[in-house]
Amino acid sequence: MEFQANQISIRNYLKAGDLGQVAFLHGKIYGEEHGFPIGFEAYVMKSLVEFYHDYNPELDRVWVVESGGRMVGFLLLMHRSNNQAQLRYFILEKEFRGLGLGKKLMQEWMDFFNEKHYQEAYLYTTSGLDPAVSLYERNGFVRISEEMTENFGFPMLEVLYRLNTK
Structure with missing residues (x-):
């Protein structure tokens, strides 16, 4: 890709x-910054396997x-x-935040979304991730629902956001 600043x-x-x-x-970032237990890392691993099996580069x-x-x-x-x-x-190590990199990634995500003519998008996040939520909302994602869960071994608020282009 063309984005290269400070060896990024x-x-x-x-x-x-x-x-x-x-x-x-x-596992590292959510554990250190938000106290998430290892169950979250295991969830990510399992969902990455799902992604890999369904991966279509088109x-x-x-x-x-x-x-x-x-x-x-x-x-x-x-x-x-x-x-x-x-x-x-969507994740960035702490020292790479605040450089405009998240905004750039989100713009490229939106560009690909539009290029492929998707009609809707969604994402799940958790409470306490205000900078990410602000970025999602600036790009048209709307909070749809929230639910207290213990999916990762501790109580947390999971939030669903949706983007609709219909």
Whole structure:
């Protein structure tokens, strides 16, 4: 990809080791910053396997953010039924936030969403991720519902956002 600032690069294809790194980043960052237990990392690992089995490079896209040869961020557009897309695994290490990188990734996600003529998109997030929520809302995602769950071994508020272009 063309974005290179301060030795940051973005690529749109997967290499061996990438899926494990995505799970690692989620486990590390959500554990350190939000106190999520290892069950969250296991959930991410399981859902990455689902993604890999359904991966279609014509319909899906990854954004692998690297610096110094290591993954420091990730974003995924995953195709779903009924001409829908799901935004998943949007993550950046702390030192790479506030550089405009999240905004750039979100714009590229939206561009691919529109290029492929998806009609709807959705994402799930949790409470307490205000900068991410602000970015989603600025791009047209609307909060649809919220639910207290214990999906990762502790009580948390899961929130569904939807983008509709119909």
